[in-house]
Structures are given as C-alpha cells and as structure tokens.
Amino acid sequence: MKRVYFILLLAVAATTAATAGKPIQTNDVWRHPGAERTNCRRNVCIPDIEGYRTLKCDFHVHTCFTDAQVYPAGRVNEAWNDGLDVIAITDHFEIRKNKGMETADMNLPYEIAAARGREIGMLVISGGEITRHKPFGHINALFLKDANRFPRDRTPENEQAALDEAFAQEAYIFWNHPGWPDDSCTLYPMHERLLREGKIHGVEIFNSKEHYPRVLQWYEQMGFSMLANSDIHYMSGQQYPDGVLRPMTLVFAREYTVESVREALFAGRLVALYDNTLAGAEKYIRALVGESLAVRVIDARKGTIELCNKSDIEYSIRYGDYMYPVAIYGHQTVRLNIPKGTRVTFVNCVLGYEKYFETELW
Ligand SMILES: [Zn+2]
Ligand SMILES: [Zn+2]
Numbered sequence: 001m002k003r004v005y006f007i008l009l010l011a012v013a014a015t016t017a018a019t020a021g022k023p024i025q026t027n028d029v030w031r032h033p034g035a036e037r038t039n040c041r042r043n044v045c046i047p048d049i050e051g052y053r054t055l056k057c058d059f060h061v062h063t064c065f066t067d068a069q070v071y072p073a074g075r076v077n078e079a080w081n082d083g084l085d086v087i088a089i090t091d092h093f094e095i096r097k098n099k100g101m102e103t104a105d106m107n108l109p110y111e112i113a114a115a116r117g118r119e120i121g122m123l124v125i126s127g128g129e130i131t132r133h134k135p136f137g138h139i140n141a142l143f144l145k146d147a148n149r150f151p152r153d154r155t156p157e158n159e160q161a162a163l164d165e166a167f168a169q170e171a172y173i174f175w176n177h178p179g180w181p182d183d184s185c186t187l188y189p190m191h192e193r194l195l196r197e198g199k200i201h202g203v204e205i206f207n208s209k210e211h212y213p214r215v216l217q218w219y220e221q222m223g224f225s226m227l228a229n230s231d232i233h234y235m236s237g238q239q240y241p242d243g244v245l246r247p248m249t250l251v252f253a254r255e256y257t258v259e260s261v262r263e264a265l266f267a268g269r270l271v272a273l274y275d276n277t278l279a280g281a282e283k284y285i286r287a288l289v290g291e292s293l294a295v296r297v298i299d300a301r302k303g304t305i306e307l308c309n310k311s312d313i314e315y316s317i318r319y320g321d322y323m324y325p326v327a328i329y330g331h332q333t334v335r336l337n338i339p340k341g342t343r344v345t346f347v348n349c350v351l352g353y354e355k356y357f358e359t360e361l362w
Helices: 002-019 072-081 108-120 156-168 189-196 214-222 258-266 282-292
Strands: 053-061 086-089 123-131 138-142 172-175 202-207 225-229 248-253 270-274 277-280 293-299 304-309 315-319 326-328 333-337 343-352 355-360
Touching: 053 072, 053 123, 053 138, 053 225, 053 258, 072 086, 072 108, 086 108, 108 123, 123 156, 123 258, 138 156, 156 172, 172 258, 189 214, 202 214, 202 270, 214 225, 214 343, 225 270, 225 277, 248 258, 248 282, 270 282, 277 282, 282 293, 282 343, 282 355, 326 333
Parallel strands: 053 086, 086 123, 172 202, 202 225, 277 343
Antiparallel strands: 053 248, 123 138, 138 172, 225 248, 248 270, 270 277, 293 304, 304 333, 315 326, 315 343, 343 355
C-alpha cells in the first residue's frame, strides 16, 4: 500500500512539474521561480567539434516501472535540470519490484518519458536492460521497436533469446558495469567474441560512481566504444548534488534528433566523460581539448602563456619536470610558463590503459 502511495506521489510530482512553467502572478499569489529548481537548467558547457553538435547523453536510466524510484516523466525533468540533452530509458526487462507495476506494458515507461520529452524539447530513446547473473551480466539495448518482445523471466536459458531479440530489433548494444556486483572485471569469452564480431558495440567504462580501468585494456585490443552513464535508480539531486556533473556519454551528432544520435553511436563518434575524465578515441579528445582551451602567448621568450578554459571540464596537465598535475578549472584562465614545443600530458584525457593524450600547446 505504501509503495502504491509513493508511486502515486511521484506521478503527482511529475504532473506538477509539467505545469510548473505557467507563471502565476495575481494580486493574491506571486510566484518566485528562483525559489525552486524545477525550471532551472544547469548550463553544461562542452564545445561542439568538427562541425558536429556535442550532445550530453545518459544512456542508462531506470524508472519506477522497474526497481527505481522516479516516474519516467520525472527522469526527463531531472536530466533537463542536470543539463543533459538525451536520455535512454533502460528499465530491466525482468525486474518489476514496485507494486502495481508487475504486469505493466514494457514500452510504457519510454512512452511516458518521450511524451514529457516532447513537451520540454528533450530527446528520449527507447531501451532496456537484459539482466542476468555473470558471466552474461547486464546488457543494454537502445532504439528498441518493442520492449514487450524481450523475455520477462530471468533464467540463463533465455539469455541468448534476449540477445537475439536485441539483434532482431537492430539495437545499439553495450555491456554494462563489467565490474559489478563482485568488484572484479573479467572479459568472458562470450563478451570478447561479441565485441570482436561488432555485435556488442560498446562497454561502460564508468557506471554510477564506479570506474573500470580494465575496460581500457580491452578497448586497446578491440577498439569498441566506451560509455559513461549514471544507471540512476534514486533521485538525481541526491546522487549528483549541485556542482557535481552527472557521468555522461558525449555524442557528436549531425543534428539534435534520435536518428542522428543513432547514426553517431553506430559510427563510434562518442567520448565518455566522468568526474572530469574524458575517455575515448584520440581524434575526438584532441578536438574537444582544442575547442575547450584557448592559448594566448604573453611572452614568447619566457614561454609565458595564458590558458583559457571555455568548458565545464576541469583539465589536468603535466609537463616538463613538474611532478604534479596543474588544474585548468572550467571557465578560468591560468597563466603558466610552458616554453614553445613542450609536450604536455593531459592526465584527465585517457586514450588507453595508462595512456594519456599528449600535445604541444603552442
Ligand atoms: Zn545493471
Ligand atoms: Zn541498470
């Protein structure tokens, strides 16, 4: 009973959010929009690159239709507040923990979220999470045509059937949190084969608050895409309080449409961003660094330069004999002595296992 009440409360909260845009200004009621966060969106500044639009995406989001706490429309509101551009609703096909949701249409959470997305101008992608014990583990499938066609019971016997359904729906498929729940990352033969065959397109290098460095080793061998997602089950405001950026997958898309996101994902135009670390292909990281940082030479003879960071990503660089990294905070300019032609290592830009992006600033 308590649960049902809670879910109803969430539904009411979502409805309230939907009407919150209307200003109320009568002689009896003055609204203070600044007193609540509903209509405020964090401006997350990450530059566009190479003629593509950089979209901030979270491809792993749960709702109260599975084992999470928030109504699908609420997930869209939260993501908009957090400065994201795209979310995928990826509820577990097999887990329906909340009372009243056991037999719900599997497409419904996406449909509710997508409707809210249309209202506020935010892209929502249909998806789902195939949930089994290791070695199969958890695998997300995006751009689903019909989530109801996936098996709803959780047995090893229907693992292949679930995967085959994702293939049949031409989904974008990635392996979730390979280090969860046993705190160890093993590349099982099944994943290795599917990654080498290009049937699994990506792996989460970061999930929620966890980072899996072994994914970098596998990435070096196989060159799949690395993603960073929240896998959010609780409220975003609790998990990522003000000032903390949500983990996100940056997608370099031609346009702000679901089809463009899909095209970019299959083309591998993405970089993972978590806790100010970028992980991915050098080509895209080089472009992001180039567009984020402006270099101004103050004294060429002494090597004095100013580095202006126009982005929200805090870059961290090391150069010369200097032992500690220097932080280039978001939206700040730092003056440094870095002689012309010096190799600079960006220790927050990861290209492989203990392999960092290096460049000359001028
Ligand atoms: Zn999972
Ligand atoms: Zn999940």
